[in-house]
Structure formats: C-alpha cells, structure tokens
Amino acid sequence: MSNDLAQLVMERCNALGAISEEEGRLTRRSLTPAMRAAHNLVSGWMRAAGMTVHEDNVGNMVGSYPADRLAARTLIIGSHLDTVRDAGKYDGVLGVLVGLAAVERLHQTDRRLPFGIEVVAFTDEEGLRFPACLGSRAMVGSFDLVALNLPDADEVTLAEAIRAFGGDPDLVAQDVRRSQDLLGYLEVHIEQGPTLERAGLPVGVVSAITGFSRTNLAFIGVAGHAGTVPMTMRHDALCAAAEFVLAVEAHARSVPGLVSTVGELSISPGARNVIPGAATLSLDLRHQDEHERLAGQADLHWRAEEIASTRGLSLRWDVAHGQAAVPMAPDLRERLAAAIVAAGHPPTELPSGAGHDAAVMAGLTDAAMLFVRCKGGVSHNPAESVTVEDVAVAIDVVGRFLDGMA
Amino acid sequence: MSNDLAQLVMERCNALGAISEEEGRLTRRSLTPAMRAAHNLVSGWMRAAGMTVHEDNVGNMVGSYPADRLAARTLIIGSHLDTVRDAGKYDGVLGVLVGLAAVERLHQTDRRLPFGIEVVAFTDEEGLRFPACLGSRAMVGSFDLVALNLPDADEVTLAEAIRAFGGDPDLVAQDVRRSQDLLGYLEVHIEQGPTLERAGLPVGVVSAITGFSRTNLAFIGVAGHAGTVPMTMRHDALCAAAEFVLAVEAHARSVPGLVSTVGELSISPGARNVIPGAATLSLDLRHQDEHERLAGQADLHWRAEEIASTRGLSLRWDVAHGQAAVPMAPDLRERLAAAIVAAGHPPTELPSGAGHDAAVMAGLTDAAMLFVRCKGGVSHNPAESVTVEDVAVAIDVVGRFLDGMA
Numbered sequence: 001m002s003n004d005l006a007q008l009v010m011e012r013c014n015a016l017g018a019i020s021e022e023e024g025r026l027t028r029r030s031l032t033p034a035m036r037a038a039h040n041l042v043s044g045w046m047r048a049a050g051m052t053v054h055e056d057n058v059g060n061m062v063g064s065y066p067a068d069r070l071a072a073r074t075l076i077i078g079s080h081l082d083t084v085r086d087a088g089k090y091d092g093v094l095g096v097l098v099g100l101a102a103v104e105r106l107h108q109t110d111r112r113l114p115f116g117i118e119v120v121a122f123t124d125e126e127g128l129r130f131p132a133c134l135g136s137r138a139m140v141g142s143f144d145l146v147a148l149n150l151p152d153a154d155e156v157t158l159a160e161a162i163r164a165f166g167g168d169p170d171l172v173a174q175d176v177r178r179s180q181d182l183l184g185y186l187e188v189h190i191e192q193g194p195t196l197e198r199a200g201l202p203v204g205v206v207s208a209i210t211g212f213s214r215t216n217l218a219f220i221g222v223a224g225h226a227g228t229v230p231m232t233m234r235h236d237a238l239c240a241a242a243e244f245v246l247a248v249e250a251h252a253r254s255v256p257g258l259v260s261t262v263g264e265l266s267i268s269p270g271a272r273n274v275i276p277g278a279a280t281l282s283l284d285l286r287h288q289d290e291h292e293r294l295a296g297q298a299d300l301h302w303r304a305e306e307i308a309s310t311r312g313l314s315l316r317w318d319v320a321h322g323q324a325a326v327p328m329a330p331d332l333r334e335r336l337a338a339a340i341v342a343a344g345h346p347p348t349e350l351p352s353g354a355g356h357d358a359a360v361m362a363g364l365t366d367a368a369m370l371f372v373r374c375k376g377g378v379s380h381n382p383a384e385s386v387t388v389e390d391v392a393v394a395i396d397v398v399g400r401f402l403d404g405m406a
Numbered sequence: 407m408s409n410d411l412a413q414l415v416m417e418r419c420n421a422l423g424a425i426s427e428e429e430g431r432l433t434r435r436s437l438t439p440a441m442r443a444a445h446n447l448v449s450g451w452m453r454a455a456g457m458t459v460h461e462d463n464v465g466n467m468v469g470s471y472p473a474d475r476l477a478a479r480t481l482i483i484g485s486h487l488d489t490v491r492d493a494g495k496y497d498g499v500l501g502v503l504v505g506l507a508a509v510e511r512l513h514q515t516d517r518r519l520p521f522g523i524e525v526v527a528f529t530d531e532e533g534l535r536f537p538a539c540l541g542s543r544a545m546v547g548s549f550d551l552v553a554l555n556l557p558d559a560d561e562v563t564l565a566e567a568i569r570a571f572g573g574d575p576d577l578v579a580q581d582v583r584r585s586q587d588l589l590g591y592l593e594v595h596i597e598q599g600p601t602l603e604r605a606g607l608p609v610g611v612v613s614a615i616t617g618f619s620r621t622n623l624a625f626i627g628v629a630g631h632a633g634t635v636p637m638t639m640r641h642d643a644l645c646a647a648a649e650f651v652l653a654v655e656a657h658a659r660s661v662p663g664l665v666s667t668v669g670e671l672s673i674s675p676g677a678r679n680v681i682p683g684a685a686t687l688s689l690d691l692r693h694q695d696e697h698e699r700l701a702g703q704a705d706l707h708w709r710a711e712e713i714a715s716t717r718g719l720s721l722r723w724d725v726a727h728g729q730a731a732v733p734m735a736p737d738l739r740e741r742l743a744a745a746i747v748a749a750g751h752p753p754t755e756l757p758s759g760a761g762h763d764a765a766v767m768a769g770l771t772d773a774a775m776l777f778v779r780c781k782g783g784v785s786h787n788p789a790e791s792v793t794v795e796d797v798a799v800a801i802d803v804v805g806r807f808l809d810g811m812a
C-alpha cells in the first residue's frame with residue numbers, strides 16, 4: 001500500500017513541478033498566483049484525505065485531520081511548497097506530500113489517532129521572495145512584524161503580498177501557536193547531501209540542524225609587477241589565501257562532522273601580470289555541536305593570523321553572522337529510529353547541514369526530521385531525484401512513527 | 407659635472423611629468439597633442455646639446471650627434487616618453503634624458519666620438535594606445551603594417567594618429583634601419599623591481615629580458631551545498647586551485663631566477679554557501695633562460711594534472727601566449743660592467759622581468775640595458791622615485807661606456 005501511495009506522491013510531485021512562475025523551469029515563490037494554484041491542488045488532495053483546510057494570515061496552508069477524541073494535542077507534519085529559482089521537484093514538496101500520504105493511509109481505513117495531525121505547507125522557507133522560514137517563524141511567534149514592510153524584488157511589500165494572497169497582515173500575530181497544544185513536529189525532506197546514498201540507506205534520522213559561522217576575511221599584501229619582483233620579496237595575498245583555503249580543508253577533515261567552505265574568493269587588482277595585493281574570502285563553517293563549531297572558528301582565526309604574520313601580510317577578520325545548532329528532540333529521534341527498524345531498515349543518524357522549518361519549529365515544540373536519500377546529493381537543481389521505493393519507505397516509516405506515538 | 411647634469415635630468419623629468427592628457431595625473435599616450443608638447447620640449451634640449459632632430463613616420467623622435475669622422479656607424483641610446491595611465495615620472499623618460507645628458511656632456515667640451523650617437527624616444531612602448539613597442543618595431547622592420555588599421559579606444563586608427571602627428575603611414579616601411587649602420591643599442595631604465603635597492607647598488611647591468619609563458623587554466627569540480635556535502639565527498643575546485651597556487655610559489659622559489667605569478671583567479675558559482683564548482687586561473691611564468699622557462703612550464707602543467715587527478719577534478723590548460731627570453735649582448739654587458747667599476751661601484755647583473763624596446767632592438771643590433779635603482783621597486787605608479795645621486799651614477803656610467811666604445 002505504501003507503494004501505491006508512493007507512486008501517487010511521485011505523480012503529485014510531477015504535477016506540482018509543472019506549476020511555475022517561469023516558462024521552462026520551476027520557480028515558485030510564496031504568495032504568488034503560482035502558489036495559489038499549488039495550494040488549490042494540494043488542498044483538494046487534503047480534503048479528499050479527510051482533512052479540513054485553512055490558510056493562516058501569513059499564507060501557511062494547514063490541513064487538519066482530527067483526533068479520535070476531544071481536547072487532544074496535535075502533531076504537525078510540515079514542509080514547504082515554495083522553491084528556489086530553477087528548482088527541483090522534491091525539496092519541500094516531498095515533505096508535504098509524504099505527510100499527506102501518511103494521513104491518507106489512516107483515512108483509507110478510517111483510522112483516527114489519539115492526537116490530531118496537521119499537514120502544513122509553510123510560507124517562503126527558501127527565502128527567495130521574503131526572509132527565509134517566514135511561515136514557521138510566524139507560527140512560532142519569532143516573526144518580526146517589521147518584516148511586513150520588506151519589499152520583494154518587484155517592490156511589492158510582504159504586507160501587500162499577504163493581502164493579495166487573501167491574508168490580513170494585521171492579524172499575523174494571532175496565528176501564533178501554543179506549545180501546550182502541540183505533541184511535536186515532524187518534517188520529511190530530501191537529504192540534499194550524499195551521505196545516505198553512500199551508505200546505501202533509503203532514509204535517516206536528523207540528529208541536529210547544524211549551526212553555522214560565517215566570516216568575511218581578507219589578506220592584505222603588496223601588489224607588484226609579476227616580472228620584476230623576485231619570489232623572496234613578495235607579499236602575495238593570493239598565496240596567503242591559498243594557504244588558508246587548504247588549512248580550512250585540512251582542519252575540517254580532521255574534525256568529524258565539521259564542514260567548512262570557502263565559497264567566495266576575489267583578488268585585487270586581478271591582472272595576469274600583477275602580483276595580487278589583496279584577497280577577500282568568505283568562510284562558512286558548520287557543526288551540529290556548538291563547542292566544535294566555535295572551537296573550529298577560533299582555530300581557523302588563529303591559523304589565518306599565523307599565515308598573515310609569516311608572510312608579512314595583514315589580516316582582516318569580520319565575523320558576519322552565526323547561528324546556533326538546533327538539536328532535534330531525542331525522544332522523537334528514538335521513535336523515528338524505531339520506526340525505521342520496524343520498516344526493515346538499519347537506522348542511522350546524520351546532521352542536516354542546511355536549514356529547515358524544523359529548526360524554527362524546535363523553538364515551539366519537540367521537532368524531528370526524516371531525511372530521504374536523493375540522487376548524488378543534488379538539490380536546488382532540476383536534477384533533484386528520488387526513487388519511488390525510497391518514498392514508499394518514508395511513508396511507511398512516518399506511518400509507523402504515528403502508530404508509535406498513539 | 408655628472409651631479410649638475412643629474413640635477414638637470416631630475417628637473418626635466420619634473421617638467422615632462424607636468425605634460426599630461428589628464429588633469430591631476432600623468433597619462434601621456436603616443437601621437438597625441440601632449441606627446442607633441444613633450445617632443446617640443448625634448449627636441450629643444452637636444453638641439454641645445456648640439457644634436458639635429460627629426461621624427462620618423464611612426465613618430466619616433468631621433469636626436470643625432472655626429473661622429474668625428476664620415477661614414478661612421480651609430481650607437482643608439484633609446485627609451486620612450488609615452489606612459490601608462492596614472493604613471494610615474496621616470497619609466498622611459500629617464501632613459502631618454504640620461505642619453506641626452508651623456509651627449510650634453512660631450513657637447514660641453516665639444517668632443518666627438520668615432521661613432522655617431524642617436525638619442526631616440528620611441529613611440530608607444532607601453533602599448534597604452536596602440537600595440538606595445540610600436541616605435542622600435544617600426545625601426546627594426548618587425549612592425550606589421552596591418553596594425554595601421556588598428557583603432558585606439560576612441561576609434562582613431564594608427565594611420566590616422568600618425569597623420570595627425572605629422573607622419574606618413576604609407577612611408578613607415580622606409581624608416582627601417584640597416585644593421586650594418588649600427589654599432590649597438592643602449593637603454594637606461596629604472597629597474598621596476600627591488601633587487602638593486604636590496605643590494606644597495608645604484609645601477610646594474612641587465613643580463614637578459616626574460617621570456618614569459620602565459621597560461622589560462624581551470625579546475626572543474628562539482629558545486630554543492632556548503633552544509634550538506636561532507637568533506638570527504640567534495641570535489642572543491644577552489645581547494646585544487648589553492649593547491650596549485652602554492653605549488654607555483656614553491657616551484658618558483660626552488661628554481662633560481664624563476665618568477666611565477668597567479669594574478670587572476672575567479673571561482674564559480676561564487677556564493678558563500680556553495681562549494682566552488684570551477685576555478686579559473688592565470689599563470690605568468692618568466693625566466694631569462696629559455697630552458698628553465700619551458701621546463702618550469704612543463705613541471706607546473708604536470709603538477710596541475712596531478713592535483714586535478716588526485717582530487718577527482720578535470721583540468722583545462724590553455725597556453726595563451728609565450729615570448730622567448732632575449733639575452734643582452736655579452737660584449738656590451740662587459741663594457742657596461744667595466745664602466746660601472748670605473749665609476750667606483752660594484753658591477754652586478756640582473757634580468758629584466760618586464761619588456762623593453764631593447765628586446766626589440768636586439769633583433770637589429772647588439773643591445774644592452776643599464777638599470778637604475780628605484781625606490782621600493784615601484785613603477786607604473788605616481789610613487790615612482792629615483793635619487794639624483796643614482797641618476798648621476800647612471801650618467802657617469804653611460805659616459806664611461808661611450809668612452810670605452812671609442
């Protein structure tokens with residue numbers, strides 16, 4: 001039965017993948033006519049699965065499947081229907097549709113559980129139009145109302161976009177949920193990395209959403225003529241930057257679970273016959289353990305100072321932005337692992353290097369995530385790919401998880 | 407007497423430094439009204455030094471000081487009066503004025519030598535307006551007449567610019583000099599590097615104008631999410647590029663006289679949260695010895711292949727441009743060294759990492775260059791600086807060199 005539902009989920013992913021703001025590629029921003037079309041489609045499927053559907057004022061769509069009793073608490077299964085530009089079909093969408101399929105399976109046998117289930121499609125998780133995780137922040141109450149005045153790329157403010165979508169921006173604060181009404185939060189998502197594929201596993205339990213440190217740094221040396229300044233008299237900023245890039249890589253390889261990336265590098269003056277006088281870099285460092293992340297950041301700062309000093313350069317080091325790691329709830333992780341075992345697969349835990357609504361929802365209630373293997377670890381790309389077999393496992397695991405919570 | 411002449415040379419450098427096409431900074435392209443003003447000034451000084459002055463069709467200005475006999479050969483002392491954008495006062499100009507000062511010294515005592523002396527200001531050595539070393543190429547006969555149709559940045563062709571300056575582009579080929587009429591070529595120039603300054607020497611003899619190899623290369627890896635792809639599964643193009651940059655540096659440090667520079671580096675996609683998928687670099691490699699240059703180039707190509715292969719990346723390696731080293735004439739180098747010793751200074755030889763008209767003139771006649779110490783090795787910059795004392799040494803050395811040739 002999971003297999004039939006999985007096939008249905010794949011077809012629904014295809015149907016939603018055709019609803020785009022752009023010809024020839026998938027781009028679906030929140031609070032747009034394309035999103036309205038997506039909501040119409042998904043809400044129809046939700047109603048057919050025995051759910052009532054409403055939208056809150058920030059545009060989150062909530063399908064509710066009742067409990068078998070009154071005054072029950074609610075488990076939220078959420079993800080998002082908005083996409084990045086030129087997106088794949090599964091990031092976000094799969095989580096909403098697997099949640100819906102799990103409810104569908106209950107509805108097919110007319111089963112209710114001792115808790116209500118809400119399947120939520122959150123507004124603007126990707127942040128392509130407005131700040132990321134807008135919808136979950138509004139639900140948690142960590143949404144800054146000042147953001148209502150933020151314009152999108154076409155100078156339409158969030159408040160205007162909410163109004164055009166049918167919400168009332170003045171009532172956003174009324175949609176905040178109460179912790180005591182909730183049993184927990186579950187999000188199913190493609191892994192966006194190659195770990196499950198390499199391990200040969202269909203699904204895995206997320207241990208934590210990693211924290212990150214973002215730093216802008218620059219090595220300032222001395223520009224000079226590429227032909228006339230001897231090697232021993234150079235203060236080449238690119239050589240210092242290169243040493244740092246390799247130090248970052250070696251350091252991350254030596255600390256289990258640490259991923260560090262220099263994703264931006266520009267040099268000045270940037271001419272083939274001029275020794276680089278300055279090199280500007282970004283550093284992105286992530287670990288699920290706060291201690292490891294902060295220690296790693298400090299190690300690399302020291303290393304950059306050392307490189308600059310040895311080479312007679314100066315260093316600029318500006319910590320741009322950081323975010324603490326968000327561990328997933330131990331109880332829910334254990335239950336997810338048990339469901340995976342019951343479904344006949346080895347359980348595994350892995351951190352999520354990317355952010356998700358689950359990191360926001362963890363501020364309100366116990367949160368957990370189930371990752372589904374994706375081909376080549378590719379995401380944010382039309383090449384995103386998952387198999388119907390893995391989707392069937394995910395539906396099965398969520399079903400067993402729900403049974404376990406009952 | 408060298409000291410008085412050196413003072414005069416410094417004042418003349420200042421006077422020429424004030425003749426610019428741009429307000430507030432020195433930019434003097436060839437064949438412009440500013441260059442006409444510069445020629446007017448210098449030709450006046452030449453005539454006062456007993457020289458006759460003419461311009462050839464490509465705009466080279468030639469001051470001729472006669473020999474003490476008929477049918478004598480000619481020694482050319484040349485450099486250029488055109489500048490880069492936002493230039494210093496000495497690059498090029500100093501060579502013309504030191505040559506003029508040497509003639510002036512002969513003229514003051516009404517001395518003639520058994521050979522004629524021509525002081526030449528070549529057209530467009532810097533190549534800011536038209537192809538570099540245009541004037542010396544025209545004199546040598548290696549000037550491609552097709553270049554007459556090349557436009558400058560304002561769509562004025564070289565032929566039009568020559569005409570506006572008073573030359574006849576159809577007659578350029580008639581100005582080619584005959585080798586058998588020439589005794590040799592000498593060029594005085596600021597070093598544009600820090601070697602003489604570090605050695606505490608006012609002047610040095612150029613051993614060769616180094617050849618160069620220019621390569622464009624790219625490492626092609628796999629872009630990915632900075633948070634979700636574990637370190638061991640990455641094919642980070644920037645890490646490969648960094649390894650190559652350090653390999654280039656280490657290699658050049660291990661080969662005496664080799665200078666290698668990665669002056670351009672760009673990565674794609676170039677976002678702080680994305681693992682670099684491609685890195686494009688330039689490589690500039692110079693050595694005065696052709697064998698060393700070509701061996702170095704081959705070593706680094708092999709090293710780049712090795713880095714790409716070890717990291718599971720692909721490599722693109724495009725040799726963009728190369729130029730053979732031009733050794734200066736051994737006989738003239740010895741004579742210059744002897745003149746330096748006679749002037750009371752230790753002789754030293756050093757390669758020229760930058761190109762000069764001397765490299766072109768070496769195709770026609772024996773060529774030599776005398777480098778003058780410059781502050782901090784800085785050139786192509788308003789901060790270019792030489793001392794009056796070093797200029798006095800240069801004038802003295804050129805005078806003794808001329809005496810030695812007699």
